[in-house]
Amino acid sequence: MTQDTHIVPFLKMHGLGNDFIIFDARRHALDLTDAQVQRLSNRKRSIGCDQLIIIRESDDATAFMEIRNANGSRVGACGNASRCVGLLLMQQLGESVVTLETDTGILTAEASDYGVSVNMGPARTEWSEIPLEHDCDTLHTDFHMGDLKEPVCVNMGNPHAVFFVPDAEAVDLASIGPKIETHKMFPEGVNVSVATVEGTSIRLRVFERGAGITEACGTAACAAAVAAMRRGLIDNENKATVKLDGGDLQITWLEDGTVEMAGPATLAFGGEVAV
Numbered sequence: 135m136t137q138d139t140h141i142v143p144f145l146k147m148h149g150l151g152n153d154f155i156i157f158d159a160r161r162h163a164l165d166l167t168d169a170q171v172q173r174l175s176n177r178k179r180s181i182g183c184d185q186l187i188i189i190r191e192s193d194d195a196t197a198f199m200e201i202r203n204a205n206g207s208r209v210g211a212c213g214n215a216s217r218c219v220g221l222l223l224m225q226q227l228g229e230s231v232v233t234l235e236t237d238t239g240i241l242t243a244e245a246s247d248y249g250v251s252v253n254m255g256p257a258r259t260e261w262s263e264i265p266l267e268h269d270c271d272t273l274h275t276d277f278h279m280g281d282l283k284e285p286v287c288v289n290m291g292n293p294h295a296v297f298f299v300p301d302a303e304a305v306d307l308a309s310i311g312p313k314i315e316t317h318k319m320f321p322e323g324v325n326v327s328v329a330t331v332e333g334t335s336i337r338l339r340v341f342e343r344g345a346g347i348t349e350a351c352g353t354a355a356c357a358a359a360v361a362a363m364r365r366g367l368i369d370n371e372n373k374a375t376v377k378l379d380g381g382d383l384q385i386t387w388l389e390d391g392t393v394e395m396a397g398p399a400t401l402a403f404g405g406e407v408a409v
């Protein structure tokens with residue numbers, strides 16, 4: 135332990151196996167470099183997680199959520215972490231509704247029959263991050279990689295490319311995911327999903343930008359549901375059950391263009407860690 139090392143309390147939570155280290159900087163001031171986040175996210179050398187969350191004070195919402203991928207990069211949205219932090223704040227305050235400020239907006243989380251429901255904001259199918267301003271109709275004509283082609287691109291506060299395939303299980307996501315994530319078409323990187331529509335459900339596997347394959351990705355589930363609805367691939371007009379490796383999320387595309395995501399949030403353990 136060096137002079138600069140601090141022991142800081144943390145919680146470990148997950149949403150369907152997408153796991154988070156959560157620090158509360160409202161109680162213990164904390165800023166982490168990318169290297170510190172990478173070390174804490176390492177499953178052999180520290181606690182390990184897919185994303186690391188720092189809860190901060192907010193002037194406009196119940197709290198602010200800083201979201202960092204395992205590689206240290208800071209991102210605008212995380213569906214599963216929003217349910218986890220939402221649950222935590224609801225339990226702390228004895229409330230059934232809380233608001234979460236993120237880098238891309240303010241989200242509302244509330245208790246639901248499925249666990250926690252979060253309105254993840256609007257699904258955008260135009261990409262301001264991409265200089266060429268592709269929307270899903272132009273983008274799908276000029277992107278092919280191996281067997282994967284014609285993704286629908288949806289921005290849920292973070293970027294997603296969703297590839298509809300006959301059998302999501304058959305795709306070698308571990309090898310193709312990193313190539314698409316860093317493809318020049320996506321200058322800010324992209325979360326890569328393969329999806330197979332089955333009636334009113336979608337089987338979804340996700341390679342997350344900055345984290346790799348995860349058991350579940352909430353924003354990818356929103357993106358895939360909107361993509362399937364937009365392409366007219368799904369039987370139900372505005373609702374879908376998205377089946378991820380870690381379990382199911384219920385997604386509803388509301389009339390105002392925002393997307394509601396409902397599913398479980400679980401506190402696994404807490405402790406103290408050297409930072």
Ligand SMILES: N[C@@H](CCC[C@H](N)C(=O)O)C(=O)O
Pocket residue numbers: 152184185203209210211212213214215292293325342343344345348350351352353354
């Ligand atoms: N696991 C998350 C998404 C986390 C951020 C993502 N990897 C990105 O870089 O945009 C979720 O549940 O939405």
